[in-house]
Amino acid sequence: MSQLRLHKRLLLSLVTLDLWPPGIHPGRLFYFSRRSKLVSDMIMFLALSVILLPGISGRPNKVDCEQLHVANHLVAWGHKTTNVPRHVEAIIIHSSYNVLTPDSFSIDGILNEYRGINVSPHYIIDRKGTIYRLVIDNDVAYHAGRSSLPDGTTNVNAVSIGIELINTPATPPDSLQYASLVRLVKCLRERYPVKFILGHSDIAPGRKSDPWKFNWNEFRKMLNVD
Numbered sequence: 001m002s003q004l005r006l007h008k009r010l011l012l013s014l015v016t017l018d019l020w021p022p023g024i025h026p027g028r029l030f031y032f033s034r035r036s037k038l039v040s041d042m043i044m045f046l047a048l049s050v051i052l053l054p055g056i057s058g059r060p061n062k063v064d065c066e067q068l069h070v071a072n073h074l075v076a077w078g079h080k081t082t083n084v085p086r087h088v089e090a091i092i093i094h095s096s097y098n099v100l101t102p103d104s105f106s107i108d109g110i111l112n113e114y115r116g117i118n119v120s121p122h123y124i125i126d127r128k129g130t131i132y133r134l135v136i137d138n139d140v141a142y143h144a145g146r147s148s149l150p151d152g153t154t155n156v157n158a159v160s161i162g163i164e165l166i167n168t169p170a171t172p173p174d175s176l177q178y179a180s181l182v183r184l185v186k187c188l189r190e191r192y193p194v195k196f197i198l199g200h201s202d203i204a205p206g207r208k209s210d211p212w213k214f215n216w217n218e219f220r221k222m223l224n225v226d
């Protein structure tokens, strides 16, 4: 039995069984002298459901998007500003690492690379799980390149949000990165009518191979827990 059904059954028992000493069933608050106990029970059930269920039926897995911490690190390159609300229907996941200096995970090195070729994702998640915003959601970031969505859309940058994970072809994303990615994607899905969550390699097969060593099964499992 799911947690939700278990708690519903518990509530039902609490309300309808005669657990209450005669005369002090809390539903009496709603009694009028000739109302049946059934009506009172129904009111009690609804009242207790409203009060108790949100706290025990899965809320712990829900992300409080107001509290999602994103560090602003807006860049001057790799995007274009739009003045109308953008239609976002895809989230594209990438991997990046620094090839300019020995520290593969240096975010400064990675940003230097991006600047050199005028590209950028909207977000990048470092090895500690910190989420940086490089481009605001409503701007078109240059992260997808020549690519197409499963429905044939080819202007992918225009309709997508790009998220980069810092990892190399040999080193998978770590658990902190997965946790942050899942929180971020859940919040983006609440905000936009997202139809596709794909990797760069899915939309540019043969040309791109990232995200590298990405565990799609685990990611999807984490994403659907709510």
Ligand SMILES: [Zn+2]
Residues within 6 Å of the ligand: 093, 094, 095, 143, 200, 208, 210
């Ligand atoms: Zn990519």
